[in-house]
Amino acid sequence: MTGLRANLKRCLVAMVLLSLPGVLGACTVNPATGKQSFTAFMSPEKEKEVGRLEHVKIVKQFGGVYDEDELGAYVAIVGAKLSRYAELPDLSYTFTVLNDEKVNAFALPGGYVYITRGLLALVASEAEMAGVLAHEIGHVTARHTAQRYSATMATNIGLQVLGVIGSALGAPTGTGTLASFGAQAALQSYSREQELESDMLGVRYLARAGYDTNAMTGFFHKLQAHTRLMATMEGRDGGEQHSIMSTHPLTSERITAAKQQVAMVQASGNKQGARAYDDMIDGLLFGDDPKQGIRKGRVFEHPDLGIRFEVPSGFTMLNSSTQLLARNNDGVEIIFTMANADTFLKAGDVSKYLAAIRIDGTRFSGIETLDVNGMDAATGNTRVTKNGQSRDARLVVIREDNERAYQLLFLTPPKMAASMSTDLRRTTYSFRKMTRAEREAIKPLRIRLRTVKPGDTVESISARMPIETFAVEWFELLNGKSRSTPLNPGDVVRIVAE
Numbered sequence: 001m002t003g004l005r006a007n008l009k010r011c012l013v014a015m016v017l018l019s020l021p022g023v024l025g026a027c028t029v030n031p032a033t034g035k036q037s038f039t040a041f042m043s044p045e046k047e048k049e050v051g052r053l054e055h056v057k058i059v060k061q062f063g064g065v066y067d068e069d070e071l072g073a074y075v076a077i078v079g080a081k082l083s084r085y086a087e088l089p090d091l092s093y094t095f096t097v098l099n100d101e102k103v104n105a106f107a108l109p110g111g112y113v114y115i116t117r118g119l120l121a122l123v124a125s126e127a128e129m130a131g132v133l134a135h136e137i138g139h140v141t142a143r144h145t146a147q148r149y150s151a152t153m154a155t156n157i158g159l160q161v162l163g164v165i166g167s168a169l170g171a172p173t174g175t176g177t178l179a180s181f182g183a184q185a186a187l188q189s190y191s192r193e194q195e196l197e198s199d200m201l202g203v204r205y206l207a208r209a210g211y212d213t214n215a216m217t218g219f220f221h222k223l224q225a226h227t228r229l230m231a232t233m234e235g236r237d238g239g240e241q242h243s244i245m246s247t248h249p250l251t252s253e254r255i256t257a258a259k260q261q262v263a264m265v266q267a268s269g270n271k272q273g274a275r276a277y278d279d280m281i282d283g284l285l286f287g288d289d290p291k292q293g294i295r296k297g298r299v300f301e302h303p304d305l306g307i308r309f310e311v312p313s314g315f316t317m318l319n320s321s322t323q324l325l326a327r328n329n330d331g332v333e334i335i336f337t338m339a340n341a342d343t344f345l346k347a348g349d350v351s352k353y354l355a356a357i358r359i360d361g362t363r364f365s366g367i368e369t370l371d372v373n374g375m376d377a378a379t380g381n382t383r384v385t386k387n388g389q390s391r392d393a394r395l396v397v398i399r400e401d402n403e404r405a406y407q408l409l410f411l412t413p414p415k416m417a418a419s420m421s422t423d424l425r426r427t428t429y430s431f432r433k434m435t436r437a438e439r440e441a442i443k444p445l446r447i448r449l450r451t452v453k454p455g456d457t458v459e460s461i462s463a464r465m466p467i468e469t470f471a472v473e474w475f476e477l478l479n480g481k482s483r484s485t486p487l488n489p490g491d492v493v494r495i496v497a498e
């Protein structure tokens with residue numbers, strides 16, 4: 001009730017502040033939430049147009065459409081079923097699986113809903129996947145993007161017309177500029193209230209479509225476990241972080257709220273669809289797409305660049321579109337990137353390039369030339385500060401051709417420098433070109449279903465997965481089982497394999 005009144009007040013304040021012709025009546029009653037919402041600047045037609053234009057950009061930015069017809073069709077069927085129970089059943093939705101290993105889902109205005117393959121790998125059942133889609137449908141039907149867009153517009157216009165609007169007045173605030181509106185706005189976080197509202201709507205649509213509504217909280221627990229594992233892998237504090245799917249409410253808060261919703265809605269069924277879901281993701285790409293380079297055990301291979309190298313044991317590799325970062329528990333880091341192309345072209349060779357660049361404002365000294373498996377290379381060292389800690393920095397630059405060179409940066413706590421030197425040297429000399437046969441033989445990792453045999457344990461199965469660190473944790477996450485759970489022969493589990 002108070003929420004409703006606050007909303008209405010916010011609407012009225014926005015209208016009064018604007019006092020523009022044609023804006024009266026801009027507070028519409030949302031069909032999904034029954035609340036007054038301020039969406040003056042974005043009509044449903046405009047929403048569709050924005051969605052259509054941004055769709056292409058989003059797909060490109062997130063690794064393209066995951067090329068697996070059957071899975072895409074399955075997601076679309078589940079999504080379409082849910083959307084029939086939403087408040088805008090005539091809106092045509094487009095559901096897209098993105099070829100991105102990160103765990104993410106989001107929606108654009110006009111009914112465009114996205115889910116990554118990274119998220120699909122975690123989901124335990126069709127019901128949990130439906131919960132994620134239903135939450136995103138909730139953002140669409142509650143017209144959260146239209147609200148945000150209109151709030152931003154109101155703030156911008158208000159600032160011009162009235163001078164300064166204090167947010168203390170309860171006027172809508174927004175920091176985005178119109179020029180940057182688009183894909184970015186769709187990815188900006190929603191407010192805490194909007195996230196909880198979408199969770200509420202998600203539970204509602206799950207219930208109407210006959211799914212087990214507890215799937216919503218089931219997925220949030222997965223999300224929490226995944227956030228914890230990523231924090232550990234990246235060497236951050238393992239405490240609860242704001243998750244990718246939302247910045248505002250903590251996942252624990254969403255779980256509590258969703259539980260209350262679940263208790264309130266009348267479920268029409270109890271569908272889980274765990275087995276059907278497992279069959280659908282058998283063979284799902286896991287981790288890197290070879291196009292971005294692929295991590296397998298301690299080896300990093302990049303078939304498009306045609307290079308490979310090996311990191312020392314105990315290093316966790318994190319791959320992104322711009323770098324590969326490998327780190328161990330002692331704070332040693334190896335960062336692989338491309339050399340700056342312009343600087344390299346201007347410098348002409350690896351030694352001059354190394355002399356020309358700076359890191360943390362300092363130059364490299366002690367520059368020596370090397371031969372790394374037939375490639376011209378140079379190395380130099382310096383001392384830098386990273387996150388307040390002193391680090392020995394050694395850079396190895398390896399020439400591919402006149403225009404292209406690779407860089408391996410080794411950051412070592414000074415007291416570890418001596419003990420790590422052999423390992424890091426070995427990594428440097430493991431760097432080599434791949435043969436054509438090797439490039440063609442590269443197979444990505446995939447989720448596979450395995451039947452548990454007598455004597456199998458979580459540990460023994462995990463040990464056979466081609467993951468150097470945290471294999472057991474990944475098994476636990478993919479299967480929703482802990483290592484202390486005994487496995488029963490005949491059970492079907494998800495593993496990571498070629």
Ligand code: ZN
Pocket residue numbers: 135139190195198245246
């Ligand atoms: Zn959300």
